[in-house]
Structure formats: C-alpha cells, structure tokens
Amino acid sequence: MGILTNTTDFFGLDIGTSAIRVVQMKGGRTKALARYGSLDIDPKIAKSDSNADLQKLGQAIKQVMSQAGISSKNVAVGIPSQRVFMTVVDIDRLSEKELDSTIRLQADSLIPTPLEESKIDWALLGDSPKDQKKVEILLGSVPNTFVERQLDLLESMGLNVIAFEPDSISISRSLLTPDTAAPHLLLDMGNEATDLVMTLNGAPRLIRSIPIGTSSIIKAAIQNLGIDEKQATQFVFKFGMSKDKLEGQIYNAIVGTVDTLMSEIEKSIKFFQTRYQGANIERIIVTGGTSVLPELPLTIANKFGINVEIGNSWRNVAFPTSQQNELLTVSNKYAVAAGLAERVE
Numbered sequence: 001m002g003i004l005t006n007t008t009d010f011f012g013l014d015i016g017t018s019a020i021r022v023v024q025m026k027g028g029r030t031k032a033l034a035r036y037g038s039l040d041i042d043p044k045i046a047k048s049d050s051n052a053d054l055q056k057l058g059q060a061i062k063q064v065m066s067q068a069g070i071s072s073k074n075v076a077v078g079i080p081s082q083r084v085f086m087t088v089v090d091i092d093r094l095s096e097k098e099l100d101s102t103i104r105l106q107a108d109s110l111i112p113t114p115l116e117e118s119k120i121d122w123a124l125l126g127d128s129p130k131d132q133k134k135v136e137i138l139l140g141s142v143p144n145t146f147v148e149r150q151l152d153l154l155e156s157m158g159l160n161v162i163a164f165e166p167d168s169i170s171i172s173r174s175l176l177t178p179d180t181a182a183p184h185l186l187l188d189m190g191n192e193a194t195d196l197v198m199t200l201n202g203a204p205r206l207i208r209s210i211p212i213g214t215s216s217i218i219k220a221a222i223q224n225l226g227i228d229e230k231q232a233t234q235f236v237f238k239f240g241m242s243k244d245k246l247e248g249q250i251y252n253a254i255v256g257t258v259d260t261l262m263s264e265i266e267k268s269i270k271f272f273q274t275r276y277q278g279a280n281i282e283r284i285i286v287t288g289g290t291s292v293l294p295e296l297p298l299t300i301a302n303k304f305g306i307n308v309e310i311g312n313s314w315r316n317v318a319f320p321t322s323q324q325n326e327l328l329t330v331s332n333k334y335a336v337a338a339g340l341a342e343r344v345e
C-alpha cells in the first residue's frame with residue numbers, strides 16, 4: 001500500500017448508551033473513510049457496572065469491529081460527557097511547565113472529585129476574555145475508576161488504547177471545519193443526554209451534559225398518553241414537535257420535556273455570552289438520535305432565533321459518491337466516532 005492510501009492504524013470507538021459505533025479512516029492529506037459500523041445495545045448494559053454486563057459490552061465491541069472489518073488493534077475511545085467534568089478557568093500567564101504545576105496545585109479546588117481519584121488533563125485556549133494578565137485553560141477530569149475499567153476491558157480484548165477523548169472534543173472536530181472561528185453551539189442529542197458544546201475559534205469554551213434525550217421524551221409520551229413504549233417511540237419519531245399532527249397530542253405530551261431542555265440550553269447561551277461579550281452565535285449544529293425528531297431543529301431555531309444546521313459527521317472526510325446517500329442517512333449517529341477517527345496521531 002502506498003503512503004497516501006494507508007489505512008490509519010487506529011479506529012474511533014463511541015460507546016453510547018443505545019449503540020456502539022466504530023470508524024476507521026485512510027490517511028492522506030484529507031482523511032478518507034475506510035470503515036464504519038454500529039451495533040445497537042441494551043441501554044442497561046452501557047450503564048451497568050457489573051462484570052457480566054461489561055463482558056457483554058466487550059462482546060458487542062468485538063462484533064461491531066468484525067462486522068465493520070476494522071483491521072487495527074489501536075483504538076481512540078470517547079468519554080461520554082456525563083463521565084467527564086470539563087471547565088474553563090483563568091490562570092496567571094506562565095511558562096508551559098509552570099502552568100502545569102500551577103494547574104495541578106489548584107485542580108483540587110476546580111474539579112468535583114478528589115484529585116487523587118481523578119485523571120486530569122488541560123489545554124491552553126488563549127488569552128482570558130476577562131483579565132489581560134491571565135490565560136484561559138480548558139481543564140478536564142475523569143474518575144480513575146471509569147478510565148481503568150474501560151482500559152481493562154479493552155486491553156483484555158487485545159486492543160491498545162491510544163487515547164481517551166471527551167465526546168465534546170470529538171464532535172467539535174467532526175462537525176466543524178478546521179477553520180471555523182465564529183462561535184457555534186453544538187448539540188449532540190442522544191438517548192440519555194444532550195451534550196452541549198459552545199465553541200469559539202474551533203475550541204470548546206463551555207461544555208455541559210443535560211440529562212434529557214430520546215429516553216426522557218419517550219417517557220413523557222408514555223406517561224401523558226398512557227401508551228406503551230413501542231407505540232410512544234413510533235409516534236414521537238413520526239410526529240415529533242409538529243402541532244398539527246394527531247391534533248397536537250404528541251406535541252402536547254412532549255413539549256414540557258423539550259421546554260426544560262430549551263431552558264437549560266438558554267442558560268448556557270447566556271453564560272457563554274456573559275463571559276465572551278459580543279460573541280454572537282453564528283449557528284447551532286445538531287446531531288444525535290433525538291435531532292431527527294420532526295420539527296425539533298425548527299423549534300430550536302425559533303426559540304433562539306439562530307440558524308440550525310443538521311450536522312454532517314462526514315464533512316471533513318472524503319468518501320466515494322456512491323456511498324453518499326447511505327452515509328448521510330446515518331450521519332447523526334457518527335459524530336463522536338468520526339471525530340475520534342479524525343484525530344491526528
């Protein structure tokens with residue numbers, strides 16, 4: 001194989017609560033899609049801490065790898081936003097080495113879990129918008145227990161973990177072009193949660209996980225309409241937020257839950273605009289299973305008066321035209337896995 005067509009020697013792995021997804025790229029100046037695949041899993045498995053369920057998760061990962069024809073043993077793994085704490089802090093302008101020791105000294109007061117039980121990492125974002133003498137740092141922390149369990153599982157399967165990356169970083173890479181400077185709001189509306197990322201100059205500046213997704217919206221429909229889960233799922237994905245279908249019954253059943261989500265998003269937008277004065281959000285990009293609810297993107301656009309775009313997880317990736325329809329159909333499921341696979345290693 002020539003140097004420009006080599007399959008990159010790692011793949012991206014997104015362990016979502018409703019499905020597992022893998023993506024592998026081919027190298028070259030623009031990465032090209034080599035392989036991808038997904039497998040639905042029982043949400044109980046992804047959330048469980050029992051060893052039996054961990055084994056099932058391992059089986060599912062093996063299965064999706066083999067179905068997709070993943071050839072590499074090296075894996076970049078996404079960390080769900082619910083498991084990682086991310087914050088932006090202002091720190092005195094120092095040399096890189098001094099910064100690291102200062103951040104580690106201060107970390108205990110900045111993260112919610114005890115420092116000795118957490119893995120922390122940070123990245124320099126640039127000048128602080130608040131204080132000329134300070135710089136802005138993106139600080140992330142994950143409980144050791146979470147990382148170690150995943151490592152054990154993946155290593156026991158013969159895989160080599162080359163990186164753990166917060167989902168928020170992965171979706172910023174896949175959904176934005178590398179030159180995006182203007183503020184964007186990314187919403188990954190999944191099964192259990194909606195992950196919110198506000199970006200500026202392409203880097204995340206505000207990251208939150210709001211515990212509202214498909215499962216809570218379906219639950220609202222079940223409760224308010226007295227129907228079973230299967231029917232509720234069908235109705236919700238068929239009629240979504242349209243008021244004129246089924247006399248607005250579905251809309252009325254789910255609007256409360258959607259409104260709660262909207263007000264959480266609104267709080268984040270306000271917080272962002274307080275810190276970055278004059279930063280107007282150019283566009284909202286939505287992805288994830290819930291983003292395909294009829295008229296939900298429109299509801300978001302109307303609520304905030306900002307253009308909403310349906311995210312394209314493959315926007316920075318080359319692929320044959322013959323695959324275009326198939327890829328765009330599943331695009332909303334691959335933002336995390338594609339972003340991981342686009343990492344430059």
Ligand SMILES: Nc1ncnc2c1ncn2[C@@H]1O[C@H](COP(=O)(O)OP(=O)(O)OP(=O)(O)O)[C@@H](O)[C@H]1O
Binds near residue numbers: 292
């Ligand atoms: N057309 C559809 N009909 C029914 N359900 C759908 C449809 N499209 C998406 N879904 C639902 O969307 C959810 C999957 O969304 P997504 O793939 O973003 O979840 P996830 O990544 O597993 O979740 P999370 O990121 O919260 O862990 C599932 O609950 C799935 O049932």
Ligand SMILES: [Mg+2]
Binds near residue numbers: 017188190191288336
């Ligand atoms: Mg997800």
